[in-house]
Amino acid sequence: MATVPLLQHSLSVAVFNDGFKRSDFGPMGVSRSRRSSRSYAAGPRGPCIRCQSTSTDEPKTKRNLLDNASNLLTNLLSGGSLGSMPIAEGAVTDLFGKPLFFSLYDWFLEHGAVYKLAFGPKAFVVVSDPIVARHILRENAFSYDKGVLADILEPIMGKGLIPADLDTWKQRRRVIAPGFHSLYLEAMTEVFTKCSEKTIQKLEKLSEGTNEHGKGKIELDLEAEFSNLALDIIGLGVFNYDFGSVTKESPVIKAVYGTLFEAEHRSTFYIPYWKVPLASWIVPRQRKFQKDLKVINDCLDGLIKNAKETRQETDVEKLQQRDYLSLKDASLLRFLVDMRGVDVDDRQLRDDLMTMLIAGHETTAAVLTWAVFLLAQNPSKMRKAQVEIDSVLGQKRPTFESLKKLEYIRLIVVETLRLYPQPPLLIRRALKSDRLPGGYRGDKNGYAIPAGTDIFISVYNLHRSPYFWDRPSDFEPERFLTQRKSEGVEGWAGFDPSRSPGALYPNEIVSDFAFLPFGGGPRKCVGDQFALMESTVALAMLLQKFDVELKGSADSVELVTGATIHTKNGLWCNIRKRSDQPQI
Numbered sequence: 001m002a003t004v005p006l007l008q009h010s011l012s013v014a015v016f017n018d019g020f021k022r023s024d025f026g027p028m029g030v031s032r033s034r035r036s037s038r039s040y041a042a043g044p045r046g047p048c049i050r051c052q053s054t055s056t057d058e059p060k061t062k063r064n065l066l067d068n069a070s071n072l073l074t075n076l077l078s079g080g081s082l083g084s085m086p087i088a089e090g091a092v093t094d095l096f097g098k099p100l101f102f103s104l105y106d107w108f109l110e111h112g113a114v115y116k117l118a119f120g121p122k123a124f125v126v127v128s129d130p131i132v133a134r135h136i137l138r139e140n141a142f143s144y145d146k147g148v149l150a151d152i153l154e155p156i157m158g159k160g161l162i163p164a165d166l167d168t169w170k171q172r173r174r175v176i177a178p179g180f181h182s183l184y185l186e187a188m189t190e191v192f193t194k195c196s197e198k199t200i201q202k203l204e205k206l207s208e209g210t211n212e213h214g215k216g217k218i219e220l221d222l223e224a225e226f227s228n229l230a231l232d233i234i235g236l237g238v239f240n241y242d243f244g245s246v247t248k249e250s251p252v253i254k255a256v257y258g259t260l261f262e263a264e265h266r267s268t269f270y271i272p273y274w275k276v277p278l279a280s281w282i283v284p285r286q287r288k289f290q291k292d293l294k295v296i297n298d299c300l301d302g303l304i305k306n307a308k309e310t311r312q313e314t315d316v317e318k319l320q321q322r323d324y325l326s327l328k329d330a331s332l333l334r335f336l337v338d339m340r341g342v343d344v345d346d347r348q349l350r351d352d353l354m355t356m357l358i359a360g361h362e363t364t365a366a367v368l369t370w371a372v373f374l375l376a377q378n379p380s381k382m383r384k385a386q387v388e389i390d391s392v393l394g395q396k397r398p399t400f401e402s403l404k405k406l407e408y409i410r411l412i413v414v415e416t417l418r419l420y421p422q423p424p425l426l427i428r429r430a431l432k433s434d435r436l437p438g439g440y441r442g443d444k445n446g447y448a449i450p451a452g453t454d455i456f457i458s459v460y461n462l463h464r465s466p467y468f469w470d471r472p473s474d475f476e477p478e479r480f481l482t483q484r485k486s487e488g489v490e491g492w493a494g495f496d497p498s499r500s501p502g503a504l505y506p507n508e509i510v511s512d513f514a515f516l517p518f519g520g521g522p523r524k525c526v527g528d529q530f531a532l533m534e535s536t537v538a539l540a541m542l543l544q545k546f547d548v549e550l551k552g553s554a555d556s557v558e559l560v561t562g563a564t565i566h567t568k569n570g571l572w573c574n575i576r577k578r579s580d581q582p583q584i
């Protein structure tokens, strides 16, 4: 699992902004004298943040000379203020103190939902408002590109969808998005269950081994298990390659993890060290990265060659008639090659596959990890989930149809994504000058921004905004059934399921961009339904057979971030075979 020393912290404090009722945050009023403000643990109800500068019981954090000088310089370099947009002077030293998205939350509470952050050598506009997010992601989407994110990912994903320039993106999105059609998703449900079954069998075997002395209880890092599971699923789903990582290790798996590690590392660094001339030959880590990349590329090239050699021409109508469930290879690669693969060069296809491998692996593993983490602290919700699973599935595996009935499990998955969005920030750069709307609380004239402005849309802030969510830091899957118009927010229409009829999972449309776990607009995640269904199946199958509790306290689970939010040392759990499962 990728980690960066500067961004590894143990959060062990629940902190409050004075604007909030303390009861809103549950029993977390632990005084700072007992806990350090510089460490970050994930529990017990997920990280709660206090705005340092508005707190009354704590003196305002003093900025040192370095911070002041850097802010002065940043403001000069970045052209000073952006109209009436509030400016948060981020302390450079904060970069070294905690994950950036925590600091962005502090400043959101202090400065509002659109502010300019003068930070070190750069300035960013930080957005935590649904109207402004909607403007950037949907209404004026093509005035923005992925900016610094594309710089980071391009050496790994080439012209794959995430870093792709606009022209390439337009062509490839049109080809790839239809690949996630409903027949494919139905066929994938089989893949999800088969792969999850292997994980369950592994856990069962391990727990049998402990029956005599340990009474069927095993201690396991579930994050690592979810990571293997998600890798197997993405391999089969995207290019019909069985990594088999739940049960074995191979050079390809090692190379995939090496590459993911590097992708993660790069996404936490602001300096493109990998662009230093000759770095890929001289620096041992970079040499290893190039070697890993070659192993995966060779593997992908082989799969593409095979798919092209066995290509069957088809069209949409024929596709409708094909019995996807009986296909040996229902993968996305098969679809791409059969449907339209002739004209696409192998390099582009390889970039597409690599993008989906990386985009779809760690994200899903993180959702499962945090779902278990949250459930383990809420045994009554775990029980409620198991009651639903028992009544819908009994002893059977989930199917495409039964997913529709597993409502509570689906809500657990989305509530987990609300509290732990993957990634916590979306990155954009303005290609031309634009006027951002003021949002719900900002200047009603909005804010003019020049071309080249770098933007962070803080999904984390949106998802934990006290203006849109009741008790924003609580784990409450039920909230999606009840939360409608939020009090006190003029103009926000709250959740309205009729905006997205038939959707199995709440989304950015239903919530009018207050909830956007998969982004929104044209560059929204193509794999959203794949990932949601995969997580629902895996979670349901785990809870069907096992009771799970954390091995230590929630506070001891340290949190780190890169592209995703994950644990520092794994999610160590005690897992015990359920004894109360109905035998139907």
Ligand code: HEM
Pocket (backbone or CB within 6 Å): 161, 162, 173, 238, 355, 356, 357, 359, 360, 361, 363, 364, 367, 421, 422, 423, 426, 427, 517, 518, 519, 520, 522, 523, 524, 525, 526, 527, 528, 530, 531, 532
């Ligand atoms: C829980 C799991 C997942 C989460 C939370 C997630 C989240 C996201 C988000 C937030 C974006 C938008 C990024 C932006 O606007 O800058 C995105 C884009 C993307 N995701 Fe996912 N994703 C997940 C799983 C997957 C899976 C399983 C796949 C493929 C099989 C996938 C493929 C992609 C691709 C290709 C894009 C780029 C879309 C484009 O620019 O057109 N993701 N994802």
